[in-house]
Amino acid sequence: MAEQSIGQNEPPSHHGGLENLDTEHSYWIDQYDGAIPQDLEGTFFRNGPGRQRIGETKYGHWFDGDGMLCAFSFKDGKAHFKNAYVRTPKYLEETEAQGIKYRGFGTQIPGGFIKNMGQMPANPANTNTVYHGGKLMALNEGGHPWELDPKDLSTVGEYDYEGDLARGQVFSAHGRVHPKTGDYFNFGAGASGMGLKGPKPCLNIYRINPAGKMINKGQVPLEHFPFCHDFVITEHYAIFFIGSIVFNGMAGVMLGTKTISDVVAYDDSIDMQVVVVDLDTLETVKTFSTGDGAIVHFGNAYERGAEIVVDGCYQNGFEANATLVDVFAPESKFAGGWYNRYVLNMETGVITSDRLSDVNCEFPTFNTSYVGKPNKTTYMACSVENGYNGFFNGIQRIDDDGENSHLTLPPGYYGSEPLFAPAKNATREDDGYLLEVVYDGFAHKSELQILRADNIHDQVARLPLQHHLPHQFHGFYTPEVFG
Numbered sequence: 001m002a003e004q005s006i007g008q009n010e011p012p013s014h015h016g017g018l019e020n021l022d023t024e025h026s027y028w029i030d031q032y033d034g035a036i037p038q039d040l041e042g043t044f045f046r047n048g049p050g051r052q053r054i055g056e057t058k059y060g061h062w063f064d065g066d067g068m069l070c071a072f073s074f075k076d077g078k079a080h081f082k083n084a085y086v087r088t089p090k091y092l093e094e095t096e097a098q099g100i101k102y103r104g105f106g107t108q109i110p111g112g113f114i115k116n117m118g119q120m121p122a123n124p125a126n127t128n129t130v131y132h133g134g135k136l137m138a139l140n141e142g143g144h145p146w147e148l149d150p151k152d153l154s155t156v157g158e159y160d161y162e163g164d165l166a167r168g169q170v171f172s173a174h175g176r177v178h179p180k181t182g183d184y185f186n187f188g189a190g191a192s193g194m195g196l197k198g199p200k201p202c203l204n205i206y207r208i209n210p211a212g213k214m215i216n217k218g219q220v221p222l223e224h225f226p227f228c229h230d231f232v233i234t235e236h237y238a239i240f241f242i243g244s245i246v247f248n249g250m251a252g253v254m255l256g257t258k259t260i261s262d263v264v265a266y267d268d269s270i271d272m273q274v275v276v277v278d279l280d281t282l283e284t285v286k287t288f289s290t291g292d293g294a295i296v297h298f299g300n301a302y303e304r305g306a307e308i309v310v311d312g313c314y315q316n317g318f319e320a321n322a323t324l325v326d327v328f329a330p331e332s333k334f335a336g337g338w339y340n341r342y343v344l345n346m347e348t349g350v351i352t353s354d355r356l357s358d359v360n361c362e363f364p365t366f367n368t369s370y371v372g373k374p375n376k377t378t379y380m381a382c383s384v385e386n387g388y389n390g391f392f393n394g395i396q397r398i399d400d401d402g403e404n405s406h407l408t409l410p411p412g413y414y415g416s417e418p419l420f421a422p423a424k425n426a427t428r429e430d431d432g433y434l435l436e437v438v439y440d441g442f443a444h445k446s447e448l449q450i451l452r453a454d455n456i457h458d459q460v461a462r463l464p465l466q467h468h469l470p471h472q473f474h475g476f477y478t479p480e481v482f483g
């Protein structure tokens with residue numbers, strides 16, 4: 001980390017990191033501090049909204065900015081960077097028009113309700129990315145995946161698994177690769193048909209084999225349409241937490257008078273329901289109920305005798321949505337949750353929870369070769385009160401043995417989801433690196449920090465980019481080298 005002199009003035013806020021990056025780049029990073037490890041070989045993909053404005057108009061929600069992938073490739077102690085927008089119809093038409101042409105999660109088409117009536121939000125392909133079955137996908141839970149060429153990030157097109165993902169069946173931004181089979185599980189909120197009270201809510205669950213072929217689909221019925229963003233798997237189960245964030249008043253959305261963001265709310269009278277699904281039958285085998293709450297992002301989960309252990313970021317409100325609606329508001333405060341561990345007893349039906357850390361955090365990640373198996377270490381972005389700003393400004397490492405460590409960035413620097421990249425020939429769970437994109441508000445540029453995963457205070461390299469990277473959501477690391 002470069003030392004900065006703060007001086008008399010307040011350090012820059014995170015808002016600069018929300019400005020557009022309209023230019024697409026591809027270059028070798030040849031000026032950097034430290035040494036790029038020889039045993040770091042692979043590609044680090046990230047996705048997030050690359051622009052929050054089109055022409056002079058701001059989008060009505062952070063979730064509505066167009067997806068821009070970037071890729072850092074590492075080999076032989078060298079690093080290459082590139083970025084490219086996903087060429088969705090929304091991106092292409094709004095770029096041409098330099099104005100809003102599509103409805104979003106919190107964005108209306110100009111012209112009043114009549115222009116928005118019956119229009120579904122567009123898929124901006126902006127939330128996450130996965131490389132599985134030989135395909136690189138940009139993911140957003142409001143639509144189908146978008147396939148990109150991993151070598152140059154050019155858009156191949158919308159992908160429906162050879163027709164197995166039906167029109168109208170959405171595909172989450174968060175999937176999980178099974179530890180034994182290599183199958184990729186994903187899901188989407190949907191309707192299983194019409195009932196007396198209207199569409200019958202359900203979760204569609206998809207199973208895709210390592211060759212990229214969808215080999216099973218299932219539907220899990222639910223009481224109401226869920227806000228369900230992420231889930232976990234163990235060796236035998238998929239576990240969904242249906243929380244207290246709900247949609248109230250979808251009729252207004254259909255009539256065009258309201259956005260989905262207008263009607264999403266936290267209701268503390270609704271308890272969290274935990275739904276455990278058998279991975280082979282894709283049918284519910286047990287449900288648990290606990291107090292009100294919501295878990296937007298999970299860490300890992302695993303089986304322990306008759307118990308299932310699930311880690312995730314718990315929150316008991318959704319005030320964050322007000323910030324997401326106007327990301328440039330000076331008073332905006334980005335809030336995360338607290339890292340909790342849930343234990344589900346499949347014999348007794350009892351669910352218990354413990355708080356693993358009191359630090360406000362989000363975006364938990366871990367060594368993904370441990371998906372569904374007992375793991376020791378989780379990493380996450382966190383917000384540490386430093387008197388300046390509530391955006392992510394640090395990393396937390398939580399160990400099962402109770403050892404928690406924190407890396408706090410200096411004021412004016414803002415962090416992101418830290419992703420674990422294993423060293424070649426790794427011999428331990430934390431034998432590798434944490435890849436952390438940091439926005440430097442002083443220079444209005446971003447950098448990639450490469451930290452030792454077993455000691456997050458040990459920075460082995462700092463790779464400045466030639467420009468800033470708009471704050472992104474999620475990433476994926478593969479040991480395959482592209483580019």
Ligand SMILES: [Fe+2]
Binds near residue numbers: 127173174229297473
């Ligand atoms: Fe997410």
